[in-house]
Amino acid sequence: xxxxxxxxxxVTSGIFVLSFDGLLVRLAQADGWSIxxxxxxxxFLALGVFSLSAKSRASIMxxxxxxxxxALLLAFTSIFxxxxxxxxxxxxxxVVLSTAPLFAALFTRFFLRERVALHTWLAIGAAALGIxxxxxxxxxxxxxxxxxxxxxxxxxxxxxLTLLRRHPAIDRMPLIAxxxxxxxxxxxxxxxxFGLGATSYWALAVMGLVQMPLATLMINNATRYLPSAExxxxxxxxxxxxxxWAWYFLHETPASATLYGGALVIATLVVHAGxxxxxxAALPA
Numbered sequence: 001x002x003x004x005x006x007x008x009x010x011v012t013s014g015i016f017v018l019s020f021d022g023l024l025v026r027l028a029q030a031d032g033w034s035i036x037x038x039x040x041x042x043x044f045l046a047l048g049v050f051s052l053s054a055k056s057r058a059s060i061m062x063x064x065x066x067x068x069x070x071a072l073l074l075a076f077t078s079i080f081x082x083x084x085x086x087x088x089x090x091x092x093x094x095v096v097l098s099t100a101p102l103f104a105a106l107f108t109r110f111f112l113r114e115r116v117a118l119h120t121w122l123a124i125g126a127a128a129l130g131i132x133x134x135x136x137x138x139x140x141x142x143x144x145x146x147x148x149x150x151x152x153x154x155x156x157x158x159x160x161l162t163l164l165r166r167h168p169a170i171d172r173m174p175l176i177a178x179x180x181x182x183x184x185x186x187x188x189x190x191x192x193x194f195g196l197g198a199t200s201y202w203a204l205a206v207m208g209l210v211q212m213p214l215a216t217l218m219i220n221n222a223t224r225y226l227p228s229a230e231x232x233x234x235x236x237x238x239x240x241x242x243x244x245w246a247w248y249f250l251h252e253t254p255a256s257a258t259l260y261g262g263a264l265v266i267a268t269l270v271v272h273a274g275x276x277x278x279x280x281a282a283l284p285a
Contacts, residue, residue, distance in 0.1 A: 007225030008273050014218030015234045017211055019241035022090040023249055024211060025082055028203040030196050032086040035204065036079050036187035042208025043180030047217075051174035059171040060178075066167050067175055073160035074179025074216070075186060080153035088146025090246045094239040096150035098131040103158025104232035112166055116229050123272040124229070127236040127265045134243065134261030157235065161228035164220055172220040176213060233272065240265050 028035050050056075060067045084093045101124045108114045164170070196204075222231045240262040246252040 003225040007222045007231070010218045011222035011226065011231050011234045012237075014215045014222065015238050016241065018215035018219065019238045020211055020245055021081065021207070021215075022085050022093060022242050023245045024203050024207040025085045026090070026246075026250065028196075028200045028207070030200045030204075031192065032083045033187045033190040034192050034196060035086075035207075036082050037184045037191040037193050038201075038204040039082075039208040039212055040075065040078060040180040040183030040185075040187065042205065043213050043216075044177050044184065046209045046213045047173055047177040047180070051171075051177045056171045056174045059169075060174055063167060063170050066163065066170060067178065070160055070163055070170075070175045071178035071182050073156045073163065074176060075183035077153050077156040077160065078179070078183045078212075079186060080149045080156065084146045084149035084153060086146070087149060088143040089252075090250075091243050091252070092143050092147055093150045094242040095131050095134070096147055097154045097157070098128060098236045098239045099151065100154045100157040100161075100235040101229055101232040102128075103155050104161050105158075105229035107158055107162035108165065108227060108229050112162060114165075114227060116227070117275075119272060119275045120227070120229050120233065123233060123268050127233065127268040130261040130264030130268065131236060131239050132261070133257050133264065134239065136257060154235075158228070158232055161220075161223055161231050164223040165228040165231075168224045172217060176216045176220065179216075180208075180212075230272075234269065236265050237269055 025035055081093070081097075084096070101120075105116045105120065105124065109116055164172070164175075219231065243252075243262075
């Protein structure tokens with residue numbers, strides 16, 4: 001129970017912090033590639049200094065291929081998310097991101113051969129229904145590119161959580177730092193990092209130095225204690241919170257369906273968290 005409770009606290013806190021991501025991307029008022037560059041570079045600077053210990057270097061060297069794979073998946077998650085928010089509404093992005101548990105469950109089942117609990121499958125279905133209720137009718141043909149980017153970001157999230165679940169002993173912090181650096185290097189050829197306004201740099205600083213490193217660190221560490229499908233399930237909560245921040249700060253008034261669908265998502269997560277708190281066997285190191 002202790003490990004499950006720790007995992008739930010980490011992932012819930014991480015998703016809450018992460019839910020401001022779409023809002024901060026909008027407030028940055030910059031092109032997508034410049035946002036990816038600065039938030040990736042700042043994440044690297046924020047966490048890189050803590051990733052230089054002998055223990056961290058040994059962890060990366062011992063699992064070099066896995067570390068590189070995770071860093072690239074983190075970079076792709078960031079790139080596709082930012083491009084999605086630039087090309088479509090926050091509501092569209094977060095509803096597509098709610099498919100992350102499906103990707104994580106499928107990857108867990110077919111690549112790790114790890115059994116996915118029935119109550120997790122049921123929770124995924126119920127929460128996804130809530131998201132459908134919340135965002136019913138919001139998609140239009142003009143959102144196709146943004147929706148596609150969001151789906152790629154969701155797949156990268158599920159793949160990375162599954163990879164980290166398979167290797168719980170790897171130090172997460174240097175992976176996040178390397179993921180930020182990889183994203184910045186990929187974005188640099190298309191970015192205009194020094195042509196932004198002062199407001200943009202403030203939003204990027206909050207995003208890159210505080211919000212993204214903290215959220216990613218907590219979510220990735222939750223995979224030490226919970227299966228990747230259960231961690232990814234909490235991205236459904238981001239769908240509700242992200243839309244609420246857009247409503248409050250950007251005046252995107254939610255429809256009445258948002259209240260009903262959001263209530264279903266939250267109720268599902270509460271019930272699922274209670275079931276998850278049952279004792280489970282510890283993972284091997």
